[in-house]
Amino acid sequence: MKFLALIFKSARRSKRRTALTALSVAIAVFLFASLRAVLDGFNAGAAGSSSTRIITIRSTSLIFAMPSSHANAIRGVDGVRDLSWANWFGGIYKDPQNFFAQFAVDAESYLRLYPEILLTPDEKQAFLDDRTGCVVGDGLARTYGFKVGDRIVLQVGIPIYGTQDFTFTVRGIYRAGGTAVDNQSMMFHWKYADERAIEKGQIGWFVEEIDNPDRSAAIALAIDEKFTNTPYETKTNTEQQFMASFASMFGNLNLLLGSIAFAVVVTTLFVAANTMAMSVRERTTEIAVMRTLGFPSQTIFFFIAGEGMLISLLGGVLGAGLAVLLVNGERLGITGGFVPAFGVSPRNALTGLAISAGIGLVAGLVPATLASRLKIVDALRRVA
């Protein structure tokens, strides 16, 4: 520790070089933490999903509907405690570019099954009382400036609803109390949509609450067996699997973002190691003098390695700090549609810091070893 002052002193020797190196580490940590945050955002839906909710869709695919008569059959399955259902609506708000998710839900049971949808009691009552009412997420409300009482006109164009306009009144703005619910969606009454649908009684998916998460696989199987060999066979999955299939729509995100993060770290490693090597080369004579004065070679080693670590950590703190302050999908206005909400969490920032420490360690290793092994005589004889 007594060498700390010395390390600081030599880091200040070439201020410009130290600053440039620290900045490039900062950029790497910034990128790394942001990429992790985006990835976490995509995975959050699956990670935060409830283990007591399972979801039934048509075995062919989510886009096919099934008759509402399935509801009674599912209620009869042992272990199913509660049930709700929803439809994907696919409406267009003013312009096809304005994409956001809209769900026609059986409001009362849906809010019961998803306590993560946070509404004030007044808003909830107003929504339940208004046949044409809807609730929107606070993120969505910010994006489009929706306020309670506003009218939203959606133009639909999917087979079961034909081509027509639907008008809704905003009765509440909900907050998302967990990652299973996103705050960029709009929900309204399934009954209202169904009244005006061309094919009546169509349901996209059922959500079931089960009494025992350990039996989810058995209960799912029991539900699917009810409909085997009917025209509307089903596939029941845990909410987690259901969410994971959405995240995988983009392809192998883990691999793509992972390899970019890897490239980021390697690039920075090159830059940092290069700088440390340069600064040691410049100081060859100085180090020889220190050795002559009696500093043991281990001390020289820690001295150089410590300097690399110091510069790198400096950059790490800067980069992680900036990432926490700046990177927030919602504030940047890129969340919405298929992009989930994301922000740099303290964990992402800490991982970034650890990466910077790693870079500092590895970058300082070779130059420090070389410096500690210097032959005093050769080094003193060398010019420049």
Added chain:
Amino acid sequence: MGLIAGYNLRSMLVRKGTAAMTSLGIAMVVAVFVMTLSIAQGFRATLVASGSPDNVIVMRKGATSENVSAIAKPQLALIESFPQVLSDSSRRPLVSPELVVIISLPRIGDGQPANVPLRAVGPRAFDVRENLSIVEGRRFEPGTREINVGRLAVGRFAGLGIGSEVKFGSAVWTVVGVFEADDASFESEVWGDIDLMLPAFQRNEYQSLTAKLTDASAFESLAAAIDADPRLQLTVRRERDYYAEQSQTMTTIIRVFGTFVTLILSVGAMFGAMNTMYAAVAYRTREVGTLRALGFSRSRIVVAFLVESVALSLLGGIIGCVLALPVHGLSTGTTNMASFSEVAFKFRITPALMVAGLVFSALMGAAGGLLPALRAARIPVARALREI
């Protein structure tokens, strides 16, 4: 000019280690740049290849994609009767009525269910899409529950080999052939007879009609004729335009993301180049002084150091392109945002993309070398010569 630039390039060799490290840093940035953009290139190329210049796609008025379109069965005959539509040797018009639905099949590898597009087509579909050819087995026989599978779909989804039975839409279908389509998105699809698929999926309308024109220039007159016919509330678009538009959302996301990441990363690598160049200038203070004393102007010195920095970065750029090359041709999949189904595509590194990577690296070198070069030029001659 040649002399002094040569001097700088040779000095680069003197400091091999440092030069190599700097180049490698830049190489990584260029590799990331080229790889991410090759995804966008590949995805776009796949969808654009799906459209043939003399094919048109007919959909309901106002429909932005096939899934939201619907065409009543009697309208097929009306479209077939237009003189702009090409007929084959036995005078049958080349029009294919189609329906695209999504079925769920387990992905090979992780076994996760994926959305696979299933295209129900008319008997003339293989003649309308000329780039399609059967590579294994045979075409499905109209009127039977036989299906053909795209080459890339066979590799991505389980249970699609020839002879396998696939269950969807309340029936069992048998795979009898595998087709390829010049890397077009059709290669990710499953094809079957529309007359059997409509009842299997409880539909009674087509989604779209794809027709081959007598000539690409017949498009305008066909569009006008359809517009003028009050029985047809339909729009017609060139197939190529339609598919190019489908790729828009995804390509934009990838481009924006790729550019954002590489720009930030390039700043980091530029700092590295700057460090190297500052050190190079400091080492050679006396040499620079000598050059100035011999009469080389300040601007010559600036140019010379810039050349060194750009050369260093270009070297990195070349290495980066080489590092990225192995991904060319690798196939992967992502979701077509317009149809919610998976499209397999290949990473595609074009010469233009590599040139862009090299230009990018040269710019990094120029930006990183500018300040150090200016510093070199400002060194006072007398003091520089006195320095050891």
